[in-house]
Amino acid sequence: MRPELETFQRLLTERGYRVTPQRMGIYEYLLDTKTHPSAEEIYQALKDRFPMMSQATVYKTLDLLLELGLIAQLGLGGQATRYDGNPDVHVNVYCSECHRIYDVMEPELPKLAESVARRSGFVVKGQRHEFYGICPECEARRSARMQER
Amino acid sequence: MRPELETFQRLLTERGYRVTPQRMGIYEYLLDTKTHPSAEEIYQALKDRFPMMSQATVYKTLDLLLELGLIAQLGLGGQATRYDGNPDVHVNVYCSECHRIYDVMEPELPKLAESVARRSGFVVKGQRHEFYGICPECEARRSARMQER
């Protein structure tokens, strides 16, 4: 079993929570999926494996994973909240055309966090970085469309 | 009149929109308020000045201001979306205790944007940076509480 799933099991047991197939399935899906799905997308994707599962279970499991610090939440103002199986500090780039979200590692981020803490006087506990734009594929499709005119 | 309000008027007129007291009031409030209010907070704050104004007008005006690029939107997953009268690239620091949000200027951000564009291949159009933590006041209150025990 992948190490992240083992960690999840361990944390659940340690804190008196129970290990259920739905919980493992939801976390596994989040780890596998790179496009940062919404609760609805997770629910749809797991319908085959868990035909009886309700949306409430998805939401409750996501809350639990957030509480355990295993996932991150991306609030997109208006639209449905999306979830990121990678809780480490990184940058999310969001394509306004295809609505996919990708992760980008940025080695400068820890320095930025320090600087923000210094300037603001805050005790920094977490951070989120989002860029909006057009992904390479969508951009290529756009240029192609331009060409043919 | 402050330059931002003049810009707003100009943009409205240029694009065939109309200048109304409600619109000016909402934008002015966003410029004055440093805590990044939600639509509800804006509505409550302007109730005195515009007793007849509806929430719908607040939402429609916020959409318009976003479209004109005069304000920014902060999606906070679950909670109500909040609005920032400063559309320029900056960092938001969010206090998880008092829920206030402050702006921090960071001169390194343009460099970060370049780096992200290079790594991801995206055409970057916008960005948002959020830090979570405890603000100096709340932290002081916490320490004080610790002391007295």
Next chain:
DNA sequence: TTCGTTGCAAACGCTTTGCAGCATG
């Protein structure tokens, strides 16, 4: 056997929409 978890459905809160009357340009 215990008690945390699930699935269901109803409730909830934020946001959007349709429309008649109003006010701006």
Next chain:
DNA sequence: CATGCTGCAAAGCGTTTGCAACGAA
């Protein structure tokens, strides 16, 4: 005076909640 805007109420949608039945430990 034309048409874009407002206020109102209802609808929409994502998310949360209460509860009885279920299943993990």
